[in-house]
Amino acid sequence: xxxxxxxxxxxxxxxxxxxxxxxxxxxxxxxxxxxxxxxxxxxxxxxxxxxxxxxxxxxxxxxxxxxxxxxxxxxxxxxxxxxxxxxxxxxxxxxxxxxxxxxxxxxxxxxxxxxxxxxxxxxxxxxxxxxxxxxxxxxxxxxxxxxxxxxxxxxxxxxxxxxxxxxxxxxxxxxxxxxxxxxxxxxxxxxxxxxxxxxxxxxx
Amino acid sequence: xxxxxxxxxxxxxxxxxxxxxxxxxxxxxxxxxxxxxxxxxxxxxxxxxxxxxxxxxxxxxxxxxxxxxxxxxxxxxxxxxxxxxxxxxxxxxxxxxxxxxxxxxxxxxxxxxxxxxxxxxxxxxxxxxxxxxxxxxxxxxxxxxxxxxxxxxxxxxxxxxxxxxxxxxxxxxxxxxxxxxxxxxxxxxxxxxxxxxxxxxxxx
Numbered sequence: 001x002x003x004x005x006x007x008x009x010x011x012x013x014x015x016x017x018x019x020x021x022x023x024x025x026x027x028x029x030x031x032x033x034x035x036x037x038x039x040x041x042x043x044x045x046x047x048x049x050x051x052x053x054x055x056x057x058x059x060x061x062x063x064x065x066x067x068x069x070x071x072x073x074x075x076x077x078x079x080x081x082x083x084x085x086x087x088x089x090x091x092x093x094x095x096x097x098x099x100x101x102x103x104x105x106x107x108x109x110x111x112x113x114x115x116x117x118x119x120x121x122x123x124x125x126x127x128x129x130x131x132x133x134x135x136x137x138x139x140x141x142x143x144x145x146x147x148x149x150x151x152x153x154x155x156x157x158x159x160x161x162x163x164x165x166x167x168x169x170x171x172x173x174x175x176x177x178x179x180x181x182x183x184x185x186x187x188x189x190x191x192x193x194x195x196x197x198x199x200x201x202x203x204x
Numbered sequence: 205x206x207x208x209x210x211x212x213x214x215x216x217x218x219x220x221x222x223x224x225x226x227x228x229x230x231x232x233x234x235x236x237x238x239x240x241x242x243x244x245x246x247x248x249x250x251x252x253x254x255x256x257x258x259x260x261x262x263x264x265x266x267x268x269x270x271x272x273x274x275x276x277x278x279x280x281x282x283x284x285x286x287x288x289x290x291x292x293x294x295x296x297x298x299x300x301x302x303x304x305x306x307x308x309x310x311x312x313x314x315x316x317x318x319x320x321x322x323x324x325x326x327x328x329x330x331x332x333x334x335x336x337x338x339x340x341x342x343x344x345x346x347x348x349x350x351x352x353x354x355x356x357x358x359x360x361x362x363x364x365x366x367x368x369x370x371x372x373x374x375x376x377x378x379x380x381x382x383x384x385x386x387x388x389x390x391x392x393x394x395x396x397x398x399x400x401x402x403x404x405x406x407x408x
Contacts, residue, residue, distance in 0.1 A: 119390065125404050155404050159397035163390035179386035186323065186367035186380055193363035200329050200359050 003090035005112055006184040007098045008177075009105050010121035011151035013133045015167045016099050019121065022174045027181040031089035033098045036062070039077040052082065070100075070107050083111065090115075095181055102157040109160075115192075117184040119177075120161040124168050126151065207294035209316055210388040211302045212381075213309050214325035215355035217337045219371045220303050223325065226378045231385040235293035237302045240266070243281040256286065274304075274311050287315065294319075299385055306361040313364075319396075321388040323381075324365040328372050330355065 008016050036052040038059050047053045059078045062068055071080025089096050123129045129151055133144050167173040212220050240256040242263050251257045263282045266272055275284025293300050327333045333355055337348050371377040
């Protein structure tokens with residue numbers, strides 16, 4: 001079966017990373033899209049794991065070539081989502097998983113069209129999201145407030161997504177994600193349909 | 205989680221019934237949509253199992269009320285797909301599964317809109333379909349030829365479906381179907397989205 005794209009969005013604290021980590025051994029083969037940056041690796045960070053670490057020249061060449069789904073310059077360093085590794089993984093028949101925000105989802109839809117399956121992952125309510133953010137208590141009050149404000153906005157984009165995973169219990173959310181990672185591969189884009197029909201009818 | 209609709213189409217001989225039968229114990233709770241008819245039950249047929257057996261008056265009242273997704277009169281008897289049991293099952297939170305043809309899928313899309321997930325199920329090729337139809341050898345040559353002719357037409361509608369299950373090995377096709385039956389429940393229609401956002405933000 002050919003490659004496919006599965007996009008996950010949702011408020012910070014929705015449990016996306018936990019879901020992907022717990023599901024990872026049950027989906028295969030997949031490529032988890034990671035960002036590219038021109039900043040220096042921090043202690044322990046590895047190229048191709050936490051980030052693709054690029055030189056400024058390479059990053060700007062990528063921008064020039066239209067290779068970035070999105071990018072931004074922050075404190076003098078570029079950060080962005082490069083499509084080159086995505087297309088490579090697709091060509092290898094992998095499922096490409098994105099963890100991006102609502103705006104990134106929109107750009108991905110434009111760039112990669114109808115092969116995409118997308119899901120919005122969220123705790124069952126804003127109240128529950130706040131409870132979880134405070135429970136982790138790794139962030140300052142200001143950061144928590146900012147995340148809640150963002151979440152209030154992001155939820156309004158929920159109807160742009162194919163599916164919604166209400167992460168009430170983690171076990172069920174993982175099952176949902178595993179099922180989605182399988183069905184994402186069953187999605188056939190318009191162009192692939194033509195090829196499929198040709199093969200099916202024995203025309204090649 | 206609320207109810208959802210999963211539509212399966214595909215050529216006769218694609219293995220739809222086998223897939224549903226083998227997957228049945230792993231998906232729950234579901235309602236398999238069955239046709240209504242005014243013909244008399246044959247030996248062993250039970251109302252609500254093989255068909256909903258209706259009087260001519262009841263059937264025509266249903267037509268009048270717009271309750272039939274599709275219907276036809278064949279040899280003096282009506283056959284059709286009534287939506288009343290479908291809406292009842294949806295209200296009970298069940299997954300409603302349809303096994304209908306390409307034209308039925310189009311009508312269902314019009315009638316029930318964006319809650320629908322649909323899959324086209326087919327053997328990997330026309331050659332393989334012919335092999336399977338001949339292997340069963342329960343049908344006359346004329347029937348087999350008719351089915352192959354129909355299949356050649358139906359495959360052209362493949363891009364109207366959300367997903368494609370290439371039934372190469374039955375075990376994989378059953379896994380695909382089980383995954384789809386789970387993800388179908390994650391689909392949230394536009395109207396449901398508004399309600400969900402309201403609840404999420406704590407507005408009710």
